[in-house]
Every structure is written in C-alpha cells, then in structure tokens.
Amino acid sequence: MASDSPTSAARSPFGPHAKFQQARLFRIYNHYRLVISALLAGLIFIEPFMAEAKFRWLDTYQVGALSYFAVNGFIALILLAGFHPRQRHITLSVLADILIIHGLLLASSGITSGLANLVIVSVAAGNILAPNRLGTFYAALATLCSLGISIWATLTLHASADDIVRAGSLGILYFAAAFVLQGISKRVIRSEALATSRAKSIAELEQINQQIIQRMRTGILVLDRFGQIRLANAAAEEMLFEEAATNPYGMRQARTLPAPLKDGLDIWLHDHHAKIEPFQANPTSPLLQANFTQLDQDRGDQILVFIEDMSKVTQQAQQMKLASLGRLTAGIAHEIRNPLGAISHAAQLMEESPHIDPGDQQMLDIIRRHSKRVNGIIENVLDLSRRRMANTELVDVQAWLTSFCNDFQQSQAGSIPANIELLIEDEVPGARFDKSQIEQVMVNLCDNGLRYSEQNTGEKRIQLLVGATPDGERARIDIRDFGAGIAPEYRNSVFEPFFTLDKNGTGLGLYLARELCEANQAHLSLVEDEQPGCRFRITFAHPGRMI
Numbered sequence: 001m002a003s004d005s006p007t008s009a010a011r012s013p014f015g016p017h018a019k020f021q022q023a024r025l026f027r028i029y030n031h032y033r034l035v036i037s038a039l040l041a042g043l044i045f046i047e048p049f050m051a052e053a054k055f056r057w058l059d060t061y062q063v064g065a066l067s068y069f070a071v072n073g074f075i076a077l078i079l080l081a082g083f084h085p086r087q088r089h090i091t092l093s094v095l096a097d098i099l100i101i102h103g104l105l106l107a108s109s110g111i112t113s114g115l116a117n118l119v120i121v122s123v124a125a126g127n128i129l130a131p132n133r134l135g136t137f138y139a140a141l142a143t144l145c146s147l148g149i150s151i152w153a154t155l156t157l158h159a160s161a162d163d164i165v166r167a168g169s170l171g172i173l174y175f176a177a178a179f180v181l182q183g184i185s186k187r188v189i190r191s192e193a194l195a196t197s198r199a200k201s202i203a204e205l206e207q208i209n210q211q212i213i214q215r216m217r218t219g220i221l222v223l224d225r226f227g228q229i230r231l232a233n234a235a236a237e238e239m240l241f242e243e244a245a246t247n248p249y250g251m252r253q254a255r256t257l258p259a260p261l262k263d264g265l266d267i268w269l270h271d272h273h274a275k276i277e278p279f280q281a282n283p284t285s286p287l288l289q290a291n292f293t294q295l296d297q298d299r300g301d302q303i304l305v306f307i308e309d310m311s312k313v314t315q316q317a318q319q320m321k322l323a324s325l326g327r328l329t330a331g332i333a334h335e336i337r338n339p340l341g342a343i344s345h346a347a348q349l350m351e352e353s354p355h356i357d358p359g360d361q362q363m364l365d366i367i368r369r370h371s372k373r374v375n376g377i378i379e380n381v382l383d384l385s386r387r388r389m390a391n392t393e394l395v396d397v398q399a400w401l402t403s404f405c406n407d408f409q410q411s412q413a414g415s416i417p418a419n420i421e422l423l424i425e426d427e428v429p430g431a432r433f434d435k436s437q438i439e440q441v442m443v444n445l446c447d448n449g450l451r452y453s454e455q456n457t458g459e460k461r462i463q464l465l466v467g468a469t470p471d472g473e474r475a476r477i478d479i480r481d482f483g484a485g486i487a488p489e490y491r492n493s494v495f496e497p498f499f500t501l502d503k504n505g506t507g508l509g510l511y512l513a514r515e516l517c518e519a520n521q522a523h524l525s526l527v528e529d530e531q532p533g534c535r536f537r538i539t540f541a542h543p544g545r546m547i
Contacts (some may be wrong), residue, residue: 151164
C-alpha cells in the first residue's frame with residue numbers, strides 16, 4: 001500500500017500521462033506472458049518434447065506451467081474487463097514472474113535450461129515498468145535465485161560447477177539489462193514529460209491567442225482562394241454579417257463574403273499591390289477597409305484579411321479638425337458674440353418701433369433668425385470641443401428606454417401633444433454606454449422626428465423600436481419618424497458636419513449624435529426601407545466589450 005501514499009506518489013517518476021503509458025506497457029507485457037505461458041503449458045502435451053527433455057520433478061513442472069498459464073489468463077481477463085493496474089500490482093506481477101520461472105528452472109534441468117533466457121525478459125520488463133531502484137532489486141533477486149539454484153544443484157545433485165559460472169554470467173546480464181534500460185526509460189520519461197509540458201504550453205498559448213483574436217477590435221478573416229471563409233473572429237462577424245453565426249441548433253452556418261469584399265478579393269488576387277477602396281458590408285454597417293495578405297507564403301492557399309472600421313479613423317481626423325476649430329472658435333467667440341449680441345439687440349429695438357413698415361419688419365426677422373443660427377453654430381462647436389469622455393455602465397436597455405420615453409414625453413409641451421410609440425421585442429440584451437450621452441442622442445433624434453412628422457402630417461408622432469441584432473447578442477434602438485424622408489442623393493451626407501437641408505438648422509445635430517454614439521462604441525446609421533419617413537438605428541456594442 002505504500003505505493004499509493006502521497007509521499008511515494010511524489011517520488012514516483014510517473015506523471016498522469018506516464019502512468020497511463022505504464023499501464024499500457026503492462027498490458028502489452030501481460031500479452032507476452034500469456035503467450036509464453038500458453039506455449040509452456042502446450043509443450044507438456046507434446047510427447048516428443050516430454051521424452052527428450054530432462055526433468056528433475058516432472059509433476060511439479062507440469063503443475064507450475066499450468067498454474068502460470070492460469071494466472072496469466074486470469075490477469076488478462078480482468079485487464080480486459082477494465083481493471084487499471086497500480087504500481088503494486090505491476091511489482092507483484094514481475095516478482096511472481098521471476099520466482100515462477102526460477103521454480104520451473106529448478107523443476108526442469110536447472111540453470112542450463114533455455115527457460116533461463118525468459119528471466120532476462122522479465123528483468124528487462126520490470127526495469128522498463130519501474131525505472132528506479134526497484135528495477136535494480138529485480139536484477140538482484142533474479143541473480144540470487146539463479147545462483148541459489150546452481151549452488152544447490154552442485155551441492156545436492158553433484159551438478160557441474162560450470163552452472164555456477166553460467167549463473168554468474170546471467171546475473172551480469174540481469175544487471176546490465178537493468179542499468180541500460182533504466183537509463184533509456186528515464187530518458188524516455190523525461191522526453192515525454194518535456195513533450196507533455198510543451199504541448200500544454202502550446203495549448204495554453206493557442207487558447208490565449210484565440211482569446212486575443214476574438215477580443216480584438218480589428219476584424220480577422222482567413223479565406224481560401226475562392227473566397228470561402230475558414231475562420232472569422234467576433235469583430236469580423238459583427239462588422240460584416242447581419243445574421244447570427246450559428247443556427248438554433250448550435251451548428252455553424254456557412255458564410256459568404258459580402259459582395260464588396262469579394263470584389264476587393266478578386267482585385268487583390270490579380271494585383272497584390274492594388275489599393276482596395278473602403279466599402280460597406282450592408283446599409284447599416286460602418287465604412288470598412290480591407291487589407292489582404294497571404295497566410296502561407298510558399299503555397300498561398302490561404303489568405304489573411306484584416307478588416308478595419310474606417311469610422312474610427314474618420315472620427316479621429318474629424319475630431320482633430322473640430323478640436324482645432326473649437327480652439328479657434330473659443331478664441332474668437334468673444335469677438336463674434338459681442339457684435340452678434342449688438343446686432344440682435346438692435347434688431348429687437350427696431351422691431352419695437354411703431355413706424356417700421358412690413359418690408360423692414362421682414363428684414364429684421366431675417367437678421368434675428370440668422371443671428372440665432374450663428375450663435376447656435378458657435379455653441380455646438382464649443383460643446384463638441386469640450387466633450388468629456390464616456391462614463392459607461394451596463395444598462396438594461398428596455399427599462400432605460402421606457403423611463404426615457406416617459407421623461408421626454410412630459411417635457412414636450414405645446415398645442416400638439418407628442419405621440420411616442422414604444423415597441424419592445426422579447427429578450428433585449430443589455431448594453432454598455434454613458435446614459436447622459438446616449439440620452440442627448442435620443443433627444444436630438446426624437447426632436448427631429450417629431451418636427452419633421454409635424455411638418456409632413458400635422459401630427460407629432462414617432463416610433464421607438466428596441467430589440468436585438470440578428471445574432472441576439474447586441475441591443476439596437478430604431479427611431480422612426482413620419483416626415484417626408486431624405487432624398488437618396490443626400491443619404492450619404494446626412495452625418496457630415498455642417499450639412500443640412502433645413503434653412504434654420506446648423507448641420508451639426510446628426511454629426512454630434514453619431515460622434516457621441518461612436519464614443520460609446522455604438523453605431524448610428526440611417527436604415528433604408530420601404531416605409532415613409534426616416535428610420536435611424538443605434539446599434540450598441542456587445543455588453544461584454546469594455547470601453
């Protein structure tokens with residue numbers, strides 16, 4: 001039982017994998033013992049062999065051979081039934097082999113019998129299965145048994161003294177086999193331990209690489225030359241595809257490249273130096289840039305694709321531009337506001353004059369309206385340059401939007417009440433964002449929607465639809481109005497700064513809204529559908545992604 005103790009386990013050279021190999025080798029060794037014992041038992045029933053062989057005690061030899069076969073057969077059966085041998089079982093088996101074979105030697109013709117060669121195999125097997133001092137003990141026991149049989153036969157049976165010399169030679173062979181095989185076995189064990197350790201390190205490194213690749217903001221694809229997707233990380237799935245990556249049964253669906261990316265791949269395959277133009281995978285996705293490279297430089301069978309979100313680069317460039325503009329505006333705001341205030345005040349005083357005619361009154365309205373517009377532009381640019389970092393938190397989108405709708409509807413005072421329809425899908429995932437910043441975006445979009453709906457239908461009405469993206473992992477909010485809509489030629493320009501179709505607008509509202517969304521890793525887009533009016537969509541990032 002000592003071999004099962006924690007101390008002896010700590011001294012054992014076998015790790016979990018080596019112990020499995022030890023059990024496997026013991027099974028092979030037992031097959032060998034079963035075959036040898038079957039041959040020894042079978043030879044008993046062959047008359048020529050029994051007649052030619054010399055036996056000291058024939059009955060004892062026959063009983064020993066049959067018993068040896070029976071024991072090995074029984075061990076083979078329990079191993080076949082699933083028994084897992086431990087070190088003590090292996091030790092007892094090797095010791096039994098050495099003693100039984102020497103017993104057969106003693107009952108037959110002694111150390112000169114060919115059975116003595118089987119002892120070498122048993123000693124060798126014992127040193128392979130236990131490459132430590134126990135293996136040396138096997139060799140010493142076999143040597144003592146061989147010498148004992150030879151000395152006993154010389155003293156009692158007057159056998160030749162050459163048997164003692166032969167027994168000594170066999171003892172040298174036993175120890176030589178023990179030392180050689182111990183060295184080889186220990187080296188193999190160390191090699192297996194090193195291979196196991198390196199395999200574990202490689203598996204851990206691969207797992208780390210997989211986690212890094214999956215959490216990267218850059219989309220990564222591995223394609224073959226025909227555009228078939230072999231691998232895609234989470235960022236690539238999010239940027240390129242609208243449908244879920246798996247079906248309801250958990251089976252991964254085959255992906256096809258979006259047409260713009262497939263065209264870019266064809267161009268790159270013809271000319272590796274060609275520049276691939278930015279593209280949109282679908283109408284609601286951001287502007288993307290693809291870069292291709294061969295994964296295998298020798299064969300070129302697989303192609304590695306890096307997908308970058310160009311909105312980040314564009315955002316940084318525009319932030320730099322507006323930061324400079326904000327600093328410039330901050331520097332001259334005082335100089336602009338003073339004369340602007342004087343102009344507005346003068347216009348107000350002139351409007352109070354009882355002698356002003358209608359033409360002058362119209363001119364004063366123009367002055368007042370445009371003064372207000374210039375002041376709004378200055379305020380928006382200053383707000384943009386002073387924008388703080390997003391303070392994000394995990395938000396229950398359904399509860400937050402319900403509360404927002406109640407507060408926003410109460411703030412709408414006027415002759416025409418605001419009609420806000422809130423439609424919520426089942427199982428809306430959470431999202432991580434700054435509530436104050438996204439509320440500012442929602443107020444901007446809802447104000448615009450109510451205004452344009454009133455202009456077109458006479459009713460202040462919008463719809464808010466909250467649900468999940470097709471993959472079921474990200475939340476989205478749609479803001480639909482019932483206005484006249486946006487002409488197709490202007491759809492790509494609505495988020496550009498200072499672009500407006502409203503003569504009273506500043507052209508910064510939608511731009512600021514998209515900037516605030518991007519600061520919260522959300523994406524604001526204009527959705528094209530067959531319904532009247534405009535439909536703006538806020539798609540939030542995965543709630544597990546930290547900002």
